[in-house]
Amino acid sequence: MTAPAEDESSVTSARAAPENAPFAAQIGRTIRRNPSLFGMPALLAASLALTVAIHPEFSDFDLQSLAMGAMPLAFAAAAQTAVVISGGIDLSIGSAMAVANVLAASTMEGRSFGESLVLAVLVLIAGAAIGALNGLIVVLSRVPDVVATLTSGFIWGGVALLILEKPGGGAPPEFLDLGAGTFITTWLPNALILLVIAVAAIWIPLRRSKLGLQIYAIGSDRVAAFRSGVNVERTRFASYIFSGLFSAIGGLGLTMTTGIGAPLAGVYYTLSGLAAVVVGGVSLAGGRGGMAGPVIAAFVLTLIPTDLIFLNIDPNFGQVIQGTLIVVIVMIGGFVAMARARK
Amino acid sequence: MSEPSLLLDARNVGKRFGSVVALRAAALQVRPGEVHGLMGSNGAGKSTLVKIITGVFPADSGEIAVKGSVRSFRSPAEARGAGIVSVYQDPALVPDLTVAQNMRLAGARIDAVRKWLAELGVESLDFSALVRDLPYPTLRLIDLARALASEPAVLLLDEITASLPADLSERIYAIVRHWRNRGNAVIFISHRMAEVSDLCDRATVLRDGVTVGVTERAHGSEERIVSLMLGADTAAAVASASSTPVARQTARDAEPALEVRGLRRAPLLNDVSFKLYPGEVLGVAALEGQGQEELFDCIAGSRRYDSGAIFAHGEELTLRHPADAIRAGVVLVPANRLLALMQQRSIRENIALPAFGGMGSWGLIGMRAERQRVESAVARLQIDTRAASELRRLSGGNQQKVVIARWLANGFNTLLCFDPTRGIDIGTKRQIYALVRELAAAGSAVLLFTSELPEIQLACDRAIVLFGGRVVAEMPVSEADEATLLRAAHGLPQMRAAS
Numbered sequence: 001m002t003a004p005a006e007d008e009s010s011v012t013s014a015r016a017a018p019e020n021a022p023f024a025a026q027i028g029r030t031i032r033r034n035p036s037l038f039g040m041p042a043l044l045a046a047s048l049a050l051t052v053a054i055h056p057e058f059s060d061f062d063l064q065s066l067a068m069g070a071m072p073l074a075f076a077a078a079a080q081t082a083v084v085i086s087g088g089i090d091l092s093i094g095s096a097m098a099v100a101n102v103l104a105a106s107t108m109e110g111r112s113f114g115e116s117l118v119l120a121v122l123v124l125i126a127g128a129a130i131g132a133l134n135g136l137i138v139v140l141s142r143v144p145d146v147v148a149t150l151t152s153g154f155i156w157g158g159v160a161l162l163i164l165e166k167p168g169g170g171a172p173p174e175f176l177d178l179g180a181g182t183f184i185t186t187w188l189p190n191a192l193i194l195l196v197i198a199v200a201a202i203w204i205p206l207r208r209s210k211l212g213l214q215i216y217a218i219g220s221d222r223v224a225a226f227r228s229g230v231n232v233e234r235t236r237f238a239s240y241i242f243s244g245l246f247s248a249i250g251g252l253g254l255t256m257t258t259g260i261g262a263p264l265a266g267v268y269y270t271l272s273g274l275a276a277v278v279v280g281g282v283s284l285a286g287g288r289g290g291m292a293g294p295v296i297a298a299f300v301l302t303l304i305p306t307d308l309i310f311l312n313i314d315p316n317f318g319q320v321i322q323g324t325l326i327v328v329i330v331m332i333g334g335f336v337a338m339a340r341a342r343k
Numbered sequence: 344m345s346e347p348s349l350l351l352d353a354r355n356v357g358k359r360f361g362s363v364v365a366l367r368a369a370a371l372q373v374r375p376g377e378v379h380g381l382m383g384s385n386g387a388g389k390s391t392l393v394k395i396i397t398g399v400f401p402a403d404s405g406e407i408a409v410k411g412s413v414r415s416f417r418s419p420a421e422a423r424g425a426g427i428v429s430v431y432q433d434p435a436l437v438p439d440l441t442v443a444q445n446m447r448l449a450g451a452r453i454d455a456v457r458k459w460l461a462e463l464g465v466e467s468l469d470f471s472a473l474v475r476d477l478p479y480p481t482l483r484l485i486d487l488a489r490a491l492a493s494e495p496a497v498l499l500l501d502e503i504t505a506s507l508p509a510d511l512s513e514r515i516y517a518i519v520r521h522w523r524n525r526g527n528a529v530i531f532i533s534h535r536m537a538e539v540s541d542l543c544d545r546a547t548v549l550r551d552g553v554t555v556g557v558t559e560r561a562h563g564s565e566e567r568i569v570s571l572m573l574g575a576d577t578a579a580a581v582a583s584a585s586s587t588p589v590a591r592q593t594a595r596d597a598e599p600a601l602e603v604r605g606l607r608r609a610p611l612l613n614d615v616s617f618k619l620y621p622g623e624v625l626g627v628a629a630l631e632g633q634g635q636e637e638l639f640d641c642i643a644g645s646r647r648y649d650s651g652a653i654f655a656h657g658e659e660l661t662l663r664h665p666a667d668a669i670r671a672g673v674v675l676v677p678a679n680r681l682l683a684l685m686q687q688r689s690i691r692e693n694i695a696l697p698a699f700g701g702m703g704s705w706g707l708i709g710m711r712a713e714r715q716r717v718e719s720a721v722a723r724l725q726i727d728t729r730a731a732s733e734l735r736r737l738s739g740g741n742q743q744k745v746v747i748a749r750w751l752a753n754g755f756n757t758l759l760c761f762d763p764t765r766g767i768d769i770g771t772k773r774q775i776y777a778l779v780r781e782l783a784a785a786g787s788a789v790l791l792f793t794s795e796l797p798e799i800q801l802a803c804d805r806a807i808v809l810f811g812g813r814v815v816a817e818m819p820v821s822e823a824d825e826a827t828l829l830r831a832a833h834g835l836p837q838m839r840a841a842s
Contacts, residue, residue: 033473210447213440217448218441227399227435228449229420287439 040296042279043279043329047303055310060186066302067189068180072097074195074298075250076273077280079243081294084277086239087219088138088145088284092153093247095131098266100161100251101319105169105261113174120175124248130156131244135237147186153270160263167262171255179256191257195295198249203291204240215239219286275322276301279329301325346596349408350375350528351396351427351497356405358391365391367552369405373497373528378519380546381532384740384768387549389532392434393501394485397429398422405790410496426496430503434482438475445474446489455492456485462521463488463514475670480507487515491522498522499530504538505765508630513593514635516542534768535795540565548572548648597621598657600788601673601757603642606651612637613812617653619757619788622781626803626820627792634812635792639761642790643675644668655757660806672756676763680742686735690726692716693734694749720748724778740771747778757788765794776802796825808832 031038052058076093083090108116138148179191206212214235217225226232241307254265273294280297282289303320304325351373358366366388373379383389395402406413409425418421419429436445448455453470460468463484474482482623483503490498500519504512519529519542531540539546546564548556550569556571559562599618608616611634621626629635640646642653644662653660655671662668664674677683684693694717721728724744727737734742743763750758760779764772779789779802791803797805799820806823808816808831816831 213444213448215446217437217440220437224435224437225448227419227429227431228437229418229423230444230448231418231420287437 013221014152032335037281037290037292040293040300043295044300045301047307051303051307051310053306060182062186062306064180064182064189066299067195068192069306070299070302071191071195071257071270072152072253073252073272073276074245074295075198075253076269077276077294078199078291078296079246079250080273080277081280081282081289081291082215082242082246083145083239083286084216084282085219085286085289086236087222088156088236088239089149089274089284090134090158090240090243091146091149092130092134093243093250093266094266095153095156095160095272096127096134096244096247096266097251097254097269098263099130099156099163100124100127100248101265102160102164102169102255102261102263104252104255105171106164108171108175109169111172113172116172116175120252123252124245126247126252127248128241129242129244131241131247132237134244135240138240139233139237146192157246157263157267160266164261164263167260167265169261176256179253180259191253194253194256196260199246199291199295202242202245207291211235211238216287219288221287272301273298275326279326281333348375349373350410351530351718352408352411353396354405354407355390355403356392356395356407357403358388358400359403361735362703363553366395366402368554369552370554371396371530371547372557372617373530375496376523376526376693377544378523378529378531378542380543380568381530381549382539382546382568382572383549384770387572387768388552390501391548391552392549393429393431393530393532396489397427397499399722412568423493423495426494428490428497429497429499429501430483430486432505434474434479434486436482436485436774437473439473441471441473442468442477442485443470445485446470446492449493450705451489451492456488460484464511465525476822480511483507484514485512487518491518495527497528497530499532501532504533511706512538533616533774536569536769539568557806565808570781571770599654599655601642601790602654603638604652604654606638606641606648606653607812608634608637608641608646608648611812612641612648613627615809615814616810617807617814617817619790621756621788622783622786624783624789624791624803625806626799626806626823627790628796628806628810628823628832629809630832633809633832635809636761638809639675639677639759639767639790639792642668642673644673645675662735664835672754673759674750674755675745675759676750676751676761678765680746681729683746684734684742687733690721690728690734690737690745693745694720694752696749700743716752717748720752720761723751725774728833730757740767743775744769744771748773748776755787757790758782760789760791762794764793764798772798773801799828801824806836 055062067331076097079088079093079096103123103126107119111119132151134152135144137152138145138328141148177190179194181190182188183190183193206215214225214230215238217228217230218232222232250269251266255261258265277294278284278298280289280293280295281292281301301322304322305315308315308318308321349372351371353369353371357364357368361591363433368652369388369392371379371381371392374388381389381392394400396407398418398421401415401417407415409427414425416425418425422428440448443453446456457468457470465481465484466483468481477485487500487503504515507515511712516538519531522529523544531543532541541561544667545560546558546568547554548558548568550572556567585759597620600621601619602617607613611632613634615634615638617625627635627638637646641648641662644665644667647651653662655673658671659673660667660673684695691714695713724747726748727741734745737745747763758779763775779791783789783804793799800823803820803823805820806818806828807814808828810832818827
């Protein structure tokens, strides 16, 4: 078997080119295939530069708040990405995050650090189970995923309220530090480390696996994938499990950064996460895009209200500007695609 | 019990989709070492049978035995495990993955696929190219190579040559023969009778979901196959339709219904000019990719052109949108039926839609008048209306008729037909050509591109040949025999004097 190893980005699939294509041509192709791979870091760098220009005294503390604010959103985006690439959508992510958030906050209060870690693992399992149930509903009932997950989201929202009626609870300080503190230097927030490690630990192996290939395949063309021997239903089901798992990590992240559980805090993350997915270059039609784009987009979207505060503009404008930015970015993406189609 | 010597033995297979019976009692017996033709009109159930055999969906009744034991596959992957592999009508490759990823997805060995591609004449395919960037003929060959790489005992080819250029088809025939000679079986579905009689050892004929006959020798049995396919009554009707004389004299002093002057669109269309008169069918012949698609799209208003002009009845058209062309009475029947139709809506809505295109026509629909127009168009084209509520349940031939019916119901001056008979059975084909003649006799102008050259003489009054985005030849239909068209289409000079 001489199958070249495929992986995370098409950088390596370009490497697999048999006849030693010139290196520059390979890079060119990689950029053409994943414009967001280079566009998103550039956009993040630009918004960071803008922020520093507006607010020259940008400090390690500001960086920590940024990372803490963006981390749960980035996980929501990661959760949505796993499903959107498979050609589906999950509108219950915010509620699943809320369940994880209140589960953690209500059970960890007053426990030791060790116990809280065990509980965290249980919360992750619960999150995966929520995802599995969503997947079962979508696959078995054949109700469109938008409807199925919108309604299941109501259920998980209700479950969150049953677990914790009012904001409250807590967790041991060492546990909160995992997402809210810094270990090495104050310029490297733990929220960032947690995000990178968790996303990389789940996504990179998945992307290299046959399941990962199948997720992309069913998102790109379900019939062709089926005829290639892919079990479409099982793959869709699996993508929802990953969504649930990322949602649960996001919920734990909310517990760490806020220190409490809040049953209604998750609602915001469903649509903002979806926005990050779109801005991050993942096609809502499925099959195209990666994980890095949406995660970075979560930071860009978090910077907007921050900048407005620095500029002394009513932060309620934030939503207007955020929405406008999303429309503009999506339009630019559309124009790029159109220009490419015309060639 | 089934004969043990058979590789595949399908008996009495039945399948219905809602109210439509796709298969009633289909049977197919395939021996090792043969190429077995599966023939039938559109809607006869060939593709359904292929999909049942390969586990795309289950049969309602009947049984399928592989090498003597009864099997029922739940997915193409399971069928592949038992040595039964199909190349379907449309590519089964995932567009957003690379070729190599697609092979891994299906569990195909890349070196084996590479070897078979080389056999098929594709030496240097970049396996890290995205499938969506590759041309259609290459995809067909990759599909075939992938199927061969799994060493199937039974290989099913569902219209694999339908829109391939002749040289690629030849390579596919060679591989099919090679595969048979190794003791395997190939089930070959095609609408090209010549191809079937050349290639196939035996043939099974389906009509209306029932196996109506098996010929022990495909070669020399063409007439029998056609009459089996058509059934006794339609065969006679077709024979009379095909003997209708087509040579007609066109009044050249009349004003052209459509005139194209110096049309260019980079990179494929370089200076095309011609005139099309009322009451005339002008045939367009060309090999793949000589600008014919661009030409039709430009005239229909769905693509812009760089320079040149298009006139309808003497007036220059400004085409920004298909609606502009439709308003001028210039309408398109595209090759890809899926592009023209709304698969989830009814026949009635599909036919009536173009009448409601403009902004001015929002508002109430005159239901009675609409129903009348639609029903007369449906009756005229003999559309099978058993599945009238959802278009996607109609067969390909019937869908194509709906595309034509919508223009009949809404009125037009000039009909642009782009390969209207691609993948359509002989009976429906002849009906469509008879209809084209009838429209011309009633005063419409028809521009007709067909990928099957003999059809030009069947339906047209005059022919032009495109090569490299230019009109390289123009001739009356009496001179437009297949050899002449083929020479011109390859860019070779005319041999008018010699022949």
